[in-house]
Amino acid sequence: MSASLSTALVIGGGIGGWASAAALAPHCDRVLVIERDDLSPQPGRRRGVPQGDHFHVLAAGGRIALEELLPGTSDDLRAKGVPWTDPAQDTAFAWGSGWLPRGPSTMHTLQPSRHLLEWYLRERVSSLPNVEIVPGTRVMGLHLQRGRVAGVDAVVENTGEPVRFAAGLVVDSSGRASQSPSWLTRARFDAPGETVVDAHWGFASTHVTVPDGWDPGCLAMVMAPTLTGDGPSSTRGAAMWLQEDHRLVIAALGAGRDHPPRDPDGFAGFLHSCGAGEMAHLYRRFTRGEPIATWRNAASRRRDFASLERRPEGFVVLGDAVMAVNPLYGQGMATAAMGARLLGETLAERAGTHLLGLAADFQQRLNQLLLPAWQFATSSDFGVPGVEIDGRPQAPSVWAGRTLALAAEDPALSLKLIETLHLVRGMDWLNDDRLRTRVVADWERLGSLSRPGPPLHSRPPATRDSHQNVVFP
Template structure:
């Protein structure tokens, strides 16, 4: 282990920050995680994660990576009531052209609330001897030794301002990151920012089952949006405390529900069993709405200069429309990249931050396309032909899934990032997707 990174500072105690701190604890003498929020002692939502009230999904690949860093995590969450189930058998997918029958895939999925997972990870990370978590502290800027080297951060709390020295600073502060402004203050050019906004909003709440009432036969219910004909959808999952967590989606000008009656009324406008399911359940939370779903990518990897002693990851660099459930898994993969680069560097060689940002950008390519190709169809009717072609093919793939178990399994692997794009090159799969007609197919519902 090189001793060049004696102390690392991680900004943000969300998923990306906790995963990074876990990895850094193996290579640094000390790791300080700084969080603006006052963190709860138990599992519960917090102000800095407003989307914590909404359904979250940890993809199969992300669950594997987290289990590797936190052995026994799945069993711990299961003891807390988070069910484990096979994606192909337990999901009711209400797709535009049908619902695939139960299809065993050997793809274990675990469903829980975001606060439960974050609390479990936070407890594991803070138990590490080398990690210190300081909450209620706001980072106000970078501490530098000239424009080319970051040597710590400036912070403030209710008692005043202070500085914390560090050999490596990790920005995992999420969507609210101030890193572009801080880099500009160092005289670096502004990185290019790309956004794709489908103007999707959410409304969510949790339910309990009345005594004696059995839960539904499915563990998860998915009804995706699709431009232009399907501006409404939902995702519902069974979670801890024998609860059902329901998020209703709406795109464009769709009016989302605010209260009890219109939540059920909105659900009744959807195909599938969601309205029938929740009609007899007992609400256990208020209706919460959320609309910050823009996909945003900051091209730090294209900057010609990058300060030593600094990296950025997680939502600070690339955020996805949460409807696709990719954020936590991408954060896990970025932590794995950090571990690989820390292990492979020569003793006493600093971490190459510019190279890290370039490699991180490659990790985000596929999930970015999975999220933005369908989202382009809502707000960008004149999209470039590769995007239109990609959206057309993805729609054909989804339309074939209810009628072909092989296609459904392949698409599920792509969705959960356990399979790469090359899985689509199977000639039999391409034949099913491109040639076989779909019942009730129309040009309008299969093109961008």
């Protein structure tokens, strides 16, 4: 297999799909992006992204990856009014029994709506001279020749007309709904093993439009359930996230099957019940009158494409099609972008040689790249009563809760936690013997702490930078 690719094909027009096309473009004569949905010329809802109206953040590691793939992304989005934040300072986090200390860091990230970010990436990628977009077309399976992928078979959604696309490399970035396992099985290759960790989270989100100069003392807030005690706060939480155009996402979070409702009164009552009365007030005061969106497909699922003994050459899988973690932790868009960057790096390393074994090499590297995000999301969800692994109930773990309680008192530990959440630090620090000793020595006290209310309005009034984004002194 030559290292000079004539045509590469990407399945899926989401964040991972556009990032993959950007990563492939320097190495291919032609890149096709096939998307099942029709694509609007403006940012907006898309059928294939049912979670699009919920709160999203581009974690710092993902922003860096997109910036490397498409230089200028950060400045472009800031110019469109997307908040530019230091997540260690501008986001208020409450996990377990306390609020994490806030202070400046070297991290920066963006808070665009999912609709705007996806549209922006599509516009950037489609302007590349060797990228073509094929919307309204559904991939049905892999086309194989002599044990390797030679393209895909698809149908036009509106007419049902079959069509075949030839390609020397096929990238599946079609998200949680990916059919890759069944495609491999039909082609008589191995299907990946799958692990599902389900803490039965549910989310309800809506948007409000806040007035110019509105200042809650932070650009984002996540108040997760305490997972301890008997009150509503043990399973209920809330979040708010400022986006472009003065849009504020307000979300209700429920763990252990305590799901927030979608009717306005029930939504506001849910927020009040967990101590987020200020968010309920914002909703009542500034509501846009749009429906409240709910989302319950929040289980963390990992497919082990790295361990396949038999796989077709020329077929790789990334993004949520490989690993989809609980969206509460805000790592999905970032891991998709980082996986796409890794694909480009893997191709670049093989320039001038051959691509035989590329798929196995890439999936093993991707597995290592994704491991910290998987460990973070699942270890946090293991603290939820009623959590299941592959459908089997598990006794909840309290270790993560004790560690989070300690982080709420230790700024250095808190910063490491936020860096891990934003995918710029691994998980090794959590296995440090000194940290374990501290947690064990203070076990009872850490488990008895209770959380104060949200620290809103705790900062001086906001100023504005040259891009008209809210920033804090």
